[in-house]
Amino acid sequence: MVDETRIWAGERVTERSAREDRPHARVRHRHWRGRRGNGGTRPEEAAADGSGQQRPRGSDPCYAALDLGTNNCRLLIARPTGNSFRVxxxxxxxxRLGEGLICSGKLGDAAMDRAVDALKVCASKIGARNIADSRLIATEACRSAVNGEDFIRRVERETGLALEIVDRETEARLAASGCTPLVDPSSDGAVLFDIGGGSTEVVWLDRVETRDGGPPAAVIRAWVSVPxxxxxxxxxxxxxxxxxxxxEAMVNEFSPHLAGFVKAVGPHNCGRLHLLGTSGTVTTIAGVHLDLPRYDRSQVDGTWLGAEQVRIVVDRLLAMPFAERAANPCIGVERADLVLAGCAILEAVRRAFPCDRLRVADRGLREGILVELMRADGVWRHRAGAPT
Structure with a gap:
């Protein structure tokens, strides 16, 4: 496999405006986007995408974020609150859009059908809301597949949703924007990792408070994207x-991809940093650690785990036969054959950055999209009464 690992380290960068890296996305969305699109059409007059439904009259504007990854299709619709947002x-x-991609180099018919079916549900949900703005992204599977662009065109034809294939830098930045509120302000920063279906992003984060009354903005020292x-x-x-x-073979395959990143960030004190993980892998580890009878985001998001606690859970998962993993309420049949691969990637990150603490984030790209969209519209600045 060609090593397509990308590393960046240099001057610290903060969040961009949500518009800076998607110059053409705005005109392509078919669903209502408030004052900036659809010819000024009022929300109660605009039909949902192909459904004929009318949007609720007088409903508060919402923002939509969609992430179509190698394994999952996820949507969030939220309204701004005083200093954050409410889903x-x-x-x-x-x-499993990326099923078989590593061997064939293209998206399979069955995988694309599954994704389109899920996206039709997303289109219906978006169409039923008064959407002020949205961003709909696709990541590694569509980036790397030879038929990725063809699939994006099919999605628009069949669902009305214009997905944007984002680059790895954007993916890393959006994950950072979504997770920055969980960085411990008493630390020197955090090493954020986002273990996806087809790629993994690792980001060195600082934390600064924003002046607009909203969530803290992501400040990135360095990042790496591993395919x-x-x-x-x-x-x-x-x-x-x-x-x-x-x-160990999985760990050893992944670890060399981090070597250049560790060198790029230079000397560091892991005792003053903590890990911050966002993905099904770390949320699963937290759920298993807590022995939850069913997965509960409210108990998982923001949970702290010590290094030894992580090791114990990984050893426990390794000792489980497949049927037991599938029966665990925090894993399930659909993730049972993926969780140990995720644990191996996590172990490679832990060996590169042996921090004492790991904070678990049940948030990520979608939340980052929402933060950037709302910040670009100045929703928190306006709510705080600050000058524009």
């Missing part, structure tokens, strides 16, 4: 029966 609708479905995720690693090494040797 009013959400959708998540495992679609390996839970789906690609599991397909290469297996995910049903995983021995300790198999696990």
């Amino acid at each position: 009013v609708d959400a959708f998540s479905r495992i679609v 390996l995720g839970v789906v690609t690693v599991a397909e290469r090494h297996g995910g049903v029966k995983v021995t300790r040797d198999d696990f």
Whole structure:
């Protein structure tokens, strides 16, 4: 496999405006986007995408964020609050869009059908709301597949949604924007990692408070994007029966991709940093650690785990037969063959950055999109009464 790892380190950068890296996305969305689109059409006059539904009269404007990844299709719709936002609708479905991609180089017919079916649900949910603005992104599977652009055109034809294939830098930045509120302000920063289905982003974060009354803005010292995720690693090494040797082989495949990043960030004191993980892998580890009878975001998001607690859970998962992993309420059948690949990627990150603490984030790209959209519209600045 060609090493497509990308590393950046240099002057610190903060969040961009949500518009700076999507100059053409705004005119392509068909659903109502408030005062800046649709010829000024009022929300109660605009029909939902192909459904004929009318949007609720007088409803408060919402913002929509969609993330179509290698494994999942996820949507959040939210309204701004005093210093953050409140989710009013959400959708998540495992679609495995990248199934078989590592061998064939293209998206399979069955995988695309699954994704389109999920996106039709998303289109219906978006169409039923008064949407002030939105951003709909696709990541590694569509980036790397030879038919990725063709699939994006099919999605627009069949669902009315104009997805934007984002680059790895944008993916890293959006994950940082979504997770920055969980960085411990008493630390020197955090090493954020986002283990996806087809790629993994690792970001060195500072934290600063914003002046607009909203969430803290992401300040990035360095980032790396590795073209390996839970789906690609599991397909290469297996995910049903995983021995300790198999696990170490996964770790050893991933670890070299971090070597240049560790060198780029230079000397650091891991005792003054903490890990910050966003993905199904770390939320699963937290759920198993807490022995939850069913997955509960309110108990997982923001949870702190010590290094030894993480090790114990990973050892426990390695010792579980596949059927037991599938039966665990925090894993399930759809993730049972992927979770150990994710644990191996996590272990590679932990070895590169042996921090004592890991904070778990059940948030990420979608929340980052929402923050950037709302910040670009000045919603918190206006609410705080600050001058524009």
